Amino acid sequence: MERMIESAMERIGSYSVEEYMRLAESFHGHTSPGVLMGGFMVDLAGRLMPEGVLFDAICETASCLPDAIQLLTPCTVGNGWLKIINLGRYALTLYEKHSGQGTRVFLDAARLEPWPELKAWFLKLRPKAEQDEERLLAEIVKAGRGVYGAQAVLVEPRFLQKKSKGAIDICRVCGEAYPVQDGDVCLACQGENLYVFVQPRALSPTEAMPHGAEPPSSAKGYKSKGG
Amino acid sequence: MERMIESAMERIGSYSVEEYMRLAESFHGHTSPGVLMGGFMVDLAGRLMPEGVLFDAICETASCLPDAIQLLTPCTVGNGWLKIINLGRYALTLYEKHSGQGTRVFLDAARLEPWPELKAWFLKLRPKAEQDEERLLAEIVKAGRGVYGAQAVLVEPRFLQKKSKGAIDICRVCGEAYPVQDGDVCLACQGENLYVFVQPRALSPTEAMPHGAEPPSSAKGYKSKGG
Numbered sequence: 001m002e003r004m005i006e007s008a009m010e011r012i013g014s015y016s017v018e019e020y021m022r023l024a025e026s027f028h029g030h031t032s033p034g035v036l037m038g039g040f041m042v043d044l045a046g047r048l049m050p051e052g053v054l055f056d057a058i059c060e061t062a063s064c065l066p067d068a069i070q071l072l073t074p075c076t077v078g079n080g081w082l083k084i085i086n087l088g089r090y091a092l093t094l095y096e097k098h099s100g101q102g103t104r105v106f107l108d109a110a111r112l113e114p115w116p117e118l119k120a121w122f123l124k125l126r127p128k129a130e131q132d133e134e135r136l137l138a139e140i141v142k143a144g145r146g147v148y149g150a151q152a153v154l155v156e157p158r159f160l161q162k163k164s165k166g167a168i169d170i171c172r173v174c175g176e177a178y179p180v181q182d183g184d185v186c187l188a189c190q191g192e193n194l195y196v197f198v199q200p201r202a203l204s205p206t207e208a209m210p211h212g213a214e215p216p217s218s219a220k221g222y223k224s225k226g227g
Numbered sequence: 228m229e230r231m232i233e234s235a236m237e238r239i240g241s242y243s244v245e246e247y248m249r250l251a252e253s254f255h256g257h258t259s260p261g262v263l264m265g266g267f268m269v270d271l272a273g274r275l276m277p278e279g280v281l282f283d284a285i286c287e288t289a290s291c292l293p294d295a296i297q298l299l300t301p302c303t304v305g306n307g308w309l310k311i312i313n314l315g316r317y318a319l320t321l322y323e324k325h326s327g328q329g330t331r332v333f334l335d336a337a338r339l340e341p342w343p344e345l346k347a348w349f350l351k352l353r354p355k356a357e358q359d360e361e362r363l364l365a366e367i368v369k370a371g372r373g374v375y376g377a378q379a380v381l382v383e384p385r386f387l388q389k390k391s392k393g394a395i396d397i398c399r400v401c402g403e404a405y406p407v408q409d410g411d412v413c414l415a416c417q418g419e420n421l422y423v424f425v426q427p428r429a430l431s432p433t434e435a436m437p438h439g440a441e442p443p444s445s446a447k448g449y450k451s452k453g454g
Contacts, residue, residue, distance in 0.1 A: 074256050087415045
């Protein structure tokens with residue numbers, strides 16, 4: 001009981017666990033176990049960084065954890081302060097942007113023993129249908145910061161330089177702007193295409209929406225997948 | 228004047244332009260021209276999708292635009308519904324997740340002529356010190372959806388399958404969990420390391436924080452880089 005009260009008072013960044021779970025749900029679509037764990041991990045890494053440091057972030061997985069970083073730190077993929085290097089490990093690093101000195105926090109598999117549901121989920125020991133999601137989330141909250149490891153790291157110099165895209169030109173094949181350093185034509189027109197079919201003549205917004213489509217009314221702009 | 232009133236009434240998703248700019252600032256760190264443009268682009272793509280469709284997103288640049296997608300749609304990098312394939316083009320695609328049918332919206336360089344500040348910024352025609360940020364943002368708002376092109380696309384089948392990480396094992400070098408399909412040991416221990424130095428013996432949270440570091444008090448959890 002004492003443990004549960006302690007857990008209920010646990011905070012994630014400046015949020016209570018419940019506030020963070022609501023925030024995660026609105027951004028990530030649902031309160032996934034990974035985003036909840038990520039909250040405790042980012043919180044731990046942040047507490048271990050010196051006060052007032054301008055930090056960047058590296059995430060070693062593309063699953064869930066990047067969203068916890070984006071919710072709890074100034075680092076996002078779009079502003080370039082979060083880099084996702086998918087090494088398949090559930091770990092993140094916050095590091096001082098000039099020196100590269102930082103803290104890496106990872107899920108420590110050796111500390112999962114007291115948490116059977118968390119262990120079974122994380123190591124995929126049981127089919128999804130046999131998982132108890134409610135119990136899993138409760139175990140993650142009760143475990144708090146206790147199942148993670150922290151270590152001092154110095155990140156590779158390549159993460160410390162801000163890459164400039166350099167000069168911009170218009171691709172003579174597709175007619176769109178692209179970084180000159182990519183080559184004579186843009187990467188898509190060099191063959192890295194993402195589409196089986198592309199409408200050859202693009203429409204202007206007025207042509208595409210002659211009567212003006214209705215804007216969405218839900219909180220995040222568009223209908224959620226979960227809803 | 229009429230044009231300005233019209234622009235002021237422009238909406239981005241379910242937000243007014245001002246609301247969206249505040250949201251972008253809190254998430255992205257500042258109201259960047261790219262995130263503001265991205266708002267109009269995601270809004271346009273969303274309006275061109277059929278009602279009630281469950282869509283995924285592809286972003287063809289890593290700069291700014293991914294954050295507009297994450298703010299305005301259910302798609303995030305962490306939930307896997309947003310894929311960033313950096314082709315250096317300022318474009319995004321929303322597509323029905325099973326069929327791959329979607330709408331691609333891109334900045335149409337041919338439509339920039341009436342907007343000198345926007346054109347100079349986007350095509351990097353002037354050094355940053357000579358840019359007028361206020362005028363640039365005002366031009367983006369006034370241009371509204373008018374500087375973008377839209378086209379129907381069918382995305383490559385590889386984007387329609389959900390990739391499973393498969394079985395998980397413990398890496399016998401670093402002791403962390405990793406996807407077995409990556410090899411005998413995890414990718415980091417195969418040499419894709421991100422760090423010049425890693426503290427050999429990781430600390431438990433209790434060892435790392437003997438007296439408990441103070442949690443942050445700012446809105447996004449940790450001190451913003453901008454502040």
